[in-house]
Amino acid sequence: MNQYIPSTGYNVFFDNTLDELQQFIQTNAYSKVLLLVDRNTSEHCLPVLQAAMPAFDGYDIIEIDPGEENKNIDFCIGIWKMMLDFGADRQSLLINLGGGVVTDMGGFAASTFKRGIDFVQVPTTLLSQVDASVGGKTGIDMDNVKNIIGTFAQPKAVFIANRFLDTLDKRQLVSGFAEIIKHGLIADKAFYETVKGMDAADLSLEHIMHSVTIKNEVVTQDPTERGLRKILNFGHTIGHAIEGYSLAHDGNPLLHGEAIAVGMICEGYLAHRNNGLSKGALDDLIHTFRTHFPDYTYHPGSYDELVALMKNDKKNTGDQIGFALISDIGQCSIDQFVDEALIRESLDFYREIVS
Numbered sequence: 001m002n003q004y005i006p007s008t009g010y011n012v013f014f015d016n017t018l019d020e021l022q023q024f025i026q027t028n029a030y031s032k033v034l035l036l037v038d039r040n041t042s043e044h045c046l047p048v049l050q051a052a053m054p055a056f057d058g059y060d061i062i063e064i065d066p067g068e069e070n071k072n073i074d075f076c077i078g079i080w081k082m083m084l085d086f087g088a089d090r091q092s093l094l095i096n097l098g099g100g101v102v103t104d105m106g107g108f109a110a111s112t113f114k115r116g117i118d119f120v121q122v123p124t125t126l127l128s129q130v131d132a133s134v135g136g137k138t139g140i141d142m143d144n145v146k147n148i149i150g151t152f153a154q155p156k157a158v159f160i161a162n163r164f165l166d167t168l169d170k171r172q173l174v175s176g177f178a179e180i181i182k183h184g185l186i187a188d189k190a191f192y193e194t195v196k197g198m199d200a201a202d203l204s205l206e207h208i209m210h211s212v213t214i215k216n217e218v219v220t221q222d223p224t225e226r227g228l229r230k231i232l233n234f235g236h237t238i239g240h241a242i243e244g245y246s247l248a249h250d251g252n253p254l255l256h257g258e259a260i261a262v263g264m265i266c267e268g269y270l271a272h273r274n275n276g277l278s279k280g281a282l283d284d285l286i287h288t289f290r291t292h293f294p295d296y297t298y299h300p301g302s303y304d305e306l307v308a309l310m311k312n313d314k315k316n317t318g319d320q321i322g323f324a325l326i327s328d329i330g331q332c333s334i335d336q337f338v339d340e341a342l343i344r345e346s347l348d349f350y351r352e353i354v355s
């Protein structure tokens with residue numbers, strides 16, 4: 001079942017996806033079509049796309065190095081330069097074929113090139129299919145602060161083909177599972193109960209669709225995150241700080257989903273202390289994340305740096321650090337401001353449970 005997003009005016013395709021993409025390109029008279037890939041999606045996904053769209057070969061390819069460490073202004077400049085070299089004009093289309101790094105940075109590059117050209121998302125990781133490709137948040141990182149430069153820019157369409165997941169490794173698949181679990185935790189208890197004990201490899205297209213539906217219902221009501229949309233950020237105030245810290249210090253840094261899994265445990269603790277989350281629900285959340293995700297080790301010596309990263313969170317007001325905190329499984333409150341001492345306590349809490 002394809003989904004139409006009324007507030008933002010685009011379709012998310014789940015059926016005959018690559019036929020739909022071919023048709024989309026044929027019916028829109030773009031002057032030029034550019035395709036953004038990273039090295040891995042060039043190897044694993046581009047041949048699938050090319051085989052499924054035999055009538056379409058007139059595109060220029062921009063290839064970037066994979067990984068979060070490359071979601072930055074230098075790579076973005078590289079994309080803009082290639083667009084110029086290929087002669088892209090305002091009537092051009094950029095197809096972003098990849099995970100969240102490609103869809104976030106490609107969306108950002110497109111939304112700013114010549115003040116904005118059309119782009120479509122063809123997400124190839126579980127994480128980008130259930131979350132990053134929909135909703136119109138685009139951006140890049142700077143100084144290990146996540147997504148600190150970016151735009152709200154909606155794609156012209158999103159094309160979700162779960163056959164791309166066949167070549168994705170298990171660690172990446174599980175990373176995407178974190179956002180699916182988050183969608184249940186913030187808005188749909190029954191969905192959380194259904195997925196929490198599943199193996200990520202057994203998630204079906206229906207689970208992906210349901211996750212997208214939850215996100216779309218939120219984004220439709222608040223596309224530019226004035227209020228309600230902040231619930232999609234549960235786990236991210238601390239999770240993004242952990243992710244940025246890990247990128248800066250770890251040889252094998254945490255993936256986004258792994259970091260926000262840690263963030264959701266810490267923020268679950270804050271929710272228990274400040275927002276009425278029961279001890280039973282907190283224990284359940286902890287059990288769920290520790291079943292699927294490896295424990296992460298950090299030391300109290302990292303707290304100052306972690307808190308400094310949190311001070312850049314986009315939900316903050318003045319010097320108050322902002323959170324979206326659940327109050328029950330399936331219910332989430334926005335604009336929760338928490339004292340630094342309690343934030344540090346939540347970091348202790350996580351360290352103690354994994355020690």
Ligand SMILES: NC(=O)c1ccc[n+]([C@@H]2O[C@H](COP(=O)([O-])OP(=O)(O)OC[C@H]3O[C@@H](n4cnc5c(N)ncnc54)[C@H](O)[C@@H]3O)[C@@H](O)[C@H]2O)c1
Nearest residue numbers: 040044066099100101124125127131132137164167168256
């Ligand atoms: N805009 C949003 O709403 C939103 C939501 C959630 C996450 N994000 C962002 O998404 C990013 C994480 O996305 P991600 O987890 O997709 O990471 P990613 O884009 O880095 O992809 C993960 C890895 O898988 C490889 N890969 C991609 N598709 C593949 C395939 N089909 N087969 C084999 N390898 C493949 C990539 O090359 C990369 O090495 C983060 O930057 C995060 O901040 C954005």
Ligand SMILES: O=C(O)C(=O)C[C@@H](O)[C@H](O)[C@H](O)COP(=O)(O)O
Nearest residue numbers: 131135137146147229232233236314
């Ligand atoms: O779409 C949203 O809104 C989200 O918050 C989804 C998050 O999973 C995602 O990681 C997003 O990129 C975070 O955005 P940010 O505004 O905290 O940078």
Ligand SMILES: [Zn+2]
Nearest residue numbers: 179236256260
């Ligand atoms: Zn996220």
